[in-house]
Amino acid sequence: MITTPFSISPPPSSYFLSSSSSPRFLSPPRSRSSSILLFTSKSSSKNNNPTPEETECPVPLDQQPINEYQSLSTSFPFSWASGDVVEYGSRLFVTGAAFAILVGMPVAWYGAVGAETEPVKRIVCGASSGVLVVTVAVVRMYLGWAYVGNRLLSATIEYEETGWYDGQIWVKTAEVLARDRLLGSFSVKPVLSRLKTTLVGLATSLLVFALVLVNIDGVEDYLNLTSNDSGTQVVRGVYNDESARSFEPDAFCGEPNLE
Numbered sequence: 001m002i003t004t005p006f007s008i009s010p011p012p013s014s015y016f017l018s019s020s021s022s023p024r025f026l027s028p029p030r031s032r033s034s035s036i037l038l039f040t041s042k043s044s045s046k047n048n049n050p051t052p053e054e055t056e057c058p059v060p061l062d063q064q065p066i067n068e069y070q071s072l073s074t075s076f077p078f079s080w081a082s083g084d085v086v087e088y089g090s091r092l093f094v095t096g097a098a099f100a101i102l103v104g105m106p107v108a109w110y111g112a113v114g115a116e117t118e119p120v121k122r123i124v125c126g127a128s129s130g131v132l133v134v135t136v137a138v139v140r141m142y143l144g145w146a147y148v149g150n151r152l153l154s155a156t157i158e159y160e161e162t163g164w165y166d167g168q169i170w171v172k173t174a175e176v177l178a179r180d181r182l183l184g185s186f187s188v189k190p191v192l193s194r195l196k197t198t199l200v201g202l203a204t205s206l207l208v209f210a211l212v213l214v215n216i217d218g219v220e221d222y223l224n225l226t227s228n229d230s231g232t233q234v235v236r237g238v239y240n241d242e243s244a245r246s247f248e249p250d251a252f253c254g255e256p257n258l259e
Contacts, residue, residue: 065152069183107129139199151180155172
């Protein structure tokens with residue numbers, strides 16, 4: 001039996017790093033099967049978490065509060081309230097003045113008998129009609145902005161899936177609720193405050209116009225009831241000897257004058 005000597009070759013230098021103290025061996029490379037198992041375990045753990053499709057808002061796009069806000073802020077005439085203050089006031093003034101001149105004044109002037117004898121009253125009626133139209137427009141804007149503001153600040157959203165009275169309620173997530181309330185607090189509430197101030201001013205104007213009309217009627221009635229020539233008070237619908245003598249002189253023949 002012949003034996004052959006054999007020698008053990010030293011490990012390659014790539015398996016260890018030389019250091020000042022002692023050699024340090026590197027860990028052997030990871031097998032491909034272990035890496036595949038690690039990838040599959042990570043993918044399975046990801047599948048356990050809800051995907052964005054599962055947590056997506058079920059509310060239709062046209063019924064979501066943020067989209068309703070964007071649509072309202074660009075529509076007529078709701079966009080007036082969210083614009084510049086000077087532009088907002090000028091648009092309301094032009095609207096009221098145009099309606100008063102084109103509609104209110106012709107109706108007040110030609111729609112009543114004896115308008116030439118009461119020009120101030122007709123002008124006040126035409127101006128009050130313009131203020132009334134502006135008040136109606138501002139009330140409509142306020143209702144629209146208040147509706148969108150309530151939906152932004154609310155924690156739940158009422159919506160309809162198909163429009164056949166199948167109402168549903170969706171509870172907002174924390175991110176959506178924070179976003180909507182931030183938008184409602186800093187974008188919608190200032191608009192509502194501006195509209196409230198406008199409504200107070202318009203209501204005061206209507207009250208002033210009403211007082212002016214009442215006072216004009218009182219002055220006219222007082223002038224009609226008082227006779228400057230005779231100094232006697234003549235009441236409409238009440239018999240008076242002097243007025244009867246002027247209209248029926250034959251009935252007072254032979255009677256002495258009241259004077």
